[in-house]
Amino acid sequence: MSLVYPKESLSVYPKHLSPEYRSTVKRSPSKPLIIVPHTLSELTGPVYGHDAIQVGDNDLTKQHKGEPLGERIIVHGHVYDEDKRPVPETLVEIWQANACGRYVHNVDQHPAPLDPNFTGAGRTVTDKNGYYKFITVKPGAYPWGNHPNAWRPNHIHFSVFGHSFLSRLVTQMYFPGDYLFPFDPIFNSVTDEKARMRMISSFDLENTIPDWALCFRFDIVLRGREATPQDTDKH
Amino acid sequence: MSEIITPSQTVGPFFAYGLAPNSRCHWDPNGNYSWKETIGANLVTPDATGTKIRIDGRITDGDGAPINDAMIEIWQADSQGRYAHARGETPRPNAKFTGFGRSATDKNGEFSFDTIKPGMVPGPGGKPQAPHIVVCIFSRGMLRQVYTRLYFSDEAANQADPILALVPAERRGTLIAHKQAGGGAPVYRFDIRVQGENETVFFDI
Numbered sequence: 414m415s416l417v418y419p420k421e422s423l424s425v426y427p428k429h430l431s432p433e434y435r436s437t438v439k440r441s442p443s444k445p446l447i448i449v450p451h452t453l454s455e456l457t458g459p460v461y462g463h464d465a466i467q468v469g470d471n472d473l474t475k476q477h478k479g480e481p482l483g484e485r486i487i488v489h490g491h492v493y494d495e496d497k498r499p500v501p502e503t504l505v506e507i508w509q510a511n512a513c514g515r516y517v518h519n520v521d522q523h524p525a526p527l528d529p530n531f532t533g534a535g536r537t538v539t540d541k542n543g544y545y546k547f548i549t550v551k552p553g554a555y556p557w558g559n560h561p562n563a564w565r566p567n568h569i570h571f572s573v574f575g576h577s578f579l580s581r582l583v584t585q586m587y588f589p590g591d592y593l594f595p596f597d598p599i600f601n602s603v604t605d606e607k608a609r610m611r612m613i614s615s616f617d618l619e620n621t622i623p624d625w626a627l628c629f630r631f632d633i634v635l636r637g638r639e640a641t642p643q644d645t646d647k648h
Numbered sequence: 649m650s651e652i653i654t655p656s657q658t659v660g661p662f663f664a665y666g667l668a669p670n671s672r673c674h675w676d677p678n679g680n681y682s683w684k685e686t687i688g689a690n691l692v693t694p695d696a697t698g699t700k701i702r703i704d705g706r707i708t709d710g711d712g713a714p715i716n717d718a719m720i721e722i723w724q725a726d727s728q729g730r731y732a733h734a735r736g737e738t739p740r741p742n743a744k745f746t747g748f749g750r751s752a753t754d755k756n757g758e759f760s761f762d763t764i765k766p767g768m769v770p771g772p773g774g775k776p777q778a779p780h781i782v783v784c785i786f787s788r789g790m791l792r793q794v795y796t797r798l799y800f801s802d803e804a805a806n807q808a809d810p811i812l813a814l815v816p817a818e819r820r821g822t823l824i825a826h827k828q829a830g831g832g833a834p835v836y837r838f839d840i841r842v843q844g845e846n847e848t849v850f851f852d853i
Contacts, residue, residue, distance in 0.1 A: 436789030457733035459748035508666025534666035
């Protein structure tokens with residue numbers, strides 16, 4: 414299978430400079446990016462399979478002596494390419510705030526408690542159908558310094574690899590119906606509505622475990638589609 | 649009809665405990681938390697052949713201030729120019745060498761990698777590419793990753809590299825890691841300026 418990575422697909426990405434998110438102002442390239450062809454160096458990418466993870470790495474509620482406080486949830490879904498073919502055996506890493514909206518990080522000074530039973534990091538590898546699953550607690554919203562009274566919507570950070578270094582994706586998964594969406598410049602840096610919807614998980618009643626945990630589905634679509642004869646002619 | 653891809657969002661300031669727990673970033677607030685590292689800044693495996701090298705660098709923003717919450721990822725071929733990519737390939741002598749590394753920056757915006765100098769790899773139209781490393785940068789304030797390349801100051805092959813040739817001559821220097829004087833394993837210095845004077849070249853790929 415030979416995949417191509419059309420740059421047009423990136424049109425839904427946020428702009429490097431999105432001034433509403435203040436930190437982009439000094440951290441975005443000011444000169445035009447240089448257009449170069451995709452070579453072997455870009456069309457290959459790191460391969461992390463099942464040997465990269467340990468049993469239980471995908472359960473964020475079992476990493477300490479006790480269980481974390483908060484709403485226990487299941488987050489699951491499939492990783493696909495642009496043709497909606499599953500991306501099997503690819504590393505998916507997540508990190509998130511605890512139920513109070515506090516990260517286990519020195520720099521996080523939000524006056525909300527740390528949870529001694531929750532680190533907030535997990536990883537797994539998709540199966541042959543591109544499926545992954547995490548058990549965690551729902552992260553809290555938290556304030557940040559971007560503008561007066563700024564709060565981030567509840568979110569889980571995702572890092573995914575895919576078939577090449579071009580399909581590498583770092584994103585955030587949001588929860589359906591969040592009242593903070595209209596006020597969040599990071600969420601709204603994606604200006605296309607359909608593309609924004611891609612970042613919002615759906616409530617998955619069917620896979621909720623009665624008397625135990627609610628479930629959210631988050632499917633991820635990475636760059637890469639099968640080469641058409643037209644694409645092949647170019648090489 | 650292609651699917652809309654999932655848009656990128658910033659890695660934010662707090663990724664280190666999840667993605668680079670053993671890195672230069674001191675994230676643990678009270679010594680009670682830990683997370684096993686899967687991907688680190690030392691790529692050298694016992695079976696890797698070739699020249700061991702170190703890469704040191706610093707990343708700065710448009711004011712020249714250090715970016716103390718960036719994540720630098722590198723992807724490279726082995727010393728013989730082979731990427732550890734295709735599954736089911738013939739086993740290689742350095743099969744454990746993944747060619748992938750990750751370093752979170754410290755409070756001074758510094759990052760470093762221990763690795764093997766890559767070999768030449770095939771390029772467009774069968775033209776060889778000079779030894780290089782693909783560099784991908786994430787940080788707070790970056791809503792999407794940026795890609796650049798690291799080339800080596802002591803490689804004559806840079807002159808004929810098909811990708812360097814596409815970069816305006818006056819900006820090529822930003823892609824060159826400079827070999828530092830001294831004994832021991834070679835050290836190359838690669839500073840990244842995200843914006844402003846002598847801005848690093850980033851690629852539209």
